Amino acid sequence: MSTGSRSGVTSRRARPATPMGRARYVVMMALVVGGLTLLAGRIVDLHVFDRSFLQGQGDARTLRVDPIPAHRGMITDRHGEPLAISTPVMTLWANPQDLPQDDIQRLMLARALGQELEALNARIARYAEREFMYLRRRMTPKAAREVLDLRIPGVHVQEEYKRYYPAGEVSAQLIGVTNVDDQGQEGLELAYQSYLAGTLGQRRVLKDRRGRLVRELALLREAQPGGDLTLALDQRLQFMAYRELKAAVAEHDADGGVLVMMDARTGEVLAMANQPSYNPNDRAGLDPAGLRNRAIVDVYEPGSVVKPLAMAAMLETGELPLGTVVDTSPGWMVIDRFTIKDIRNYGELSLAGILEKSSNIGMSKLALRLDDPIIPATYRELGLGQAPGLGFPGEAAGSLPAPVRWSSSQWAALSYGYGLSVSALQLASAYTAIANQGRRLPPSLLKLDRVPAGDTVIRPAVADRVLEMMDQVVGPETGARRAEVPGYSVAGKTGTVRKTSAGGGYRERAYRSLFVGIVPVSNPRIVTVVMIDRPRGDDYYGGAVAAPVFSRVAGNALRLLDVPPDRREK
Incomplete structure (x- = not known):
């Protein structure tokens, strides 16, 4: 009996006693059964009829x-x-x-x-x-x-x-x-x-x-x-150029320096050294100033190193006989209320003497004789005032004023290297015209398969004459004597330029020392530009600071390139 009682209790708990409870129970059971039926149907569908869906979902989580x-x-x-x-x-x-x-x-x-x-x-x-x-x-x-x-x-x-x-x-x-x-x-x-x-x-x-x-x-x-x-670069020459440049910057406590060496026959850049520099393999504590390729992106007034280019431009007119003599006395002159000076009174100078003594008076007097704007026009044909076109990030075009309403002082300043700005690479490229009988070669950072045609800017006879004048600039008794290379004839030009200040004008005792050289003169092989930025101390002239760097680098380069000596007595 007790068993039946427990059975009755269990039965009453399992099934609702009221009609409302029974209806609720039926609905819930129907929902559960229906849900299970739908789920089972979906499982069958995925595994039998739509297997690609599951495969895709699995692949999405495992395939990459x-x-x-x-x-x-x-x-x-x-x-x-x-x-x-x-x-x-x-x-x-x-x-x-x-x-x-x-x-x-x-x-x-x-x-x-x-x-x-x-x-x-x-x-x-x-x-x-x-x-x-x-x-x-x-x-x-x-x-x-x-x-x-x-x-x-x-x-x-x-x-x-x-x-x-x-x-x-x-x-x-x-x-x-x-x-x-x-x-x-x-x-x-x-x-x-x-x-x-x-x-x-x-x-x-x-x-x-x-x-x-x-x-x-x-x-x-x-x-x-x-x-x-x-690249056109020769790593042997690059290392040597960098070593000598770094030593010169340290010796003169300078802010920096640049050296560009070009193949005079092809325009290829054989060396391009910069100071300061940095180690690209360890950039911890890197000074951003070391990233800048000063040889290509920095420009400055070139000063006396463009005087041979200006001389070539004036000779190109045919209005200056080779025997022309200029009286530079008393060593100064006033143009448009500006005073132009030489280091001292050189008196009468020939055309070669003007370059040898680097006479600003001589260059100015020659430039003022000409009505034709031949100097800026020639500068532009030599690549100054325009980007080299290398595609190098930040390459500078420099500046070359248009000959519109120029004063006499501006006209004269261009002849001795002021009033324009250039990069070291532009200078080196311009001087390939002097080394190649008037044919300028565009600079190339990449190795060339053949010699480029170049652009004939100056008559061959004029280029050869200027090269001879530059040969006389570098000698045992001249200010550029430290540029001499034992066993080889050197054509060159020194330059010492005052640095400009941010507010205009020029800074006191702040200079750039420059030298441009072509060697050997008998059969030019390399053109080299050296610039030392703000050397400190008593020696700041281009002949004392930049010329010795050229001598060491050019001498070693000629031996490495197996160029035979051609030394001539001067």
């Missing part, structure tokens, strides 16, 4: 398209010596949400990465809501493998390339640098970014839920390596 890094092209000198190369590196990244909370594993990870545990924990906390963070970029494969061998969950690897510059600071401003993503930021690395970079490849891979590679399924697109760049 990964990029394949492209090898950046190499930059070499004209002999194939590497100046910029890419080496394989590994970047470690993590999903912060998958990283273990265990302090021991965190400490092991921090030590393997070469980081402090507190710093690593702080970074992980900052990225806690994200699924990606860099642990350390561009590690050596060996160092990265040591981290991966710890098998810490959430740590992944990505293959990349790192740029390395074997020459270091020697050619840093010309070559430039790339950033952490291997994109060009300065110099030729930036100018030829699209050519050097190449094209990324793609591959389809299978990964597990933690993002680890399980299997490579297919190669979708091969990575296309970047193109290689062969």
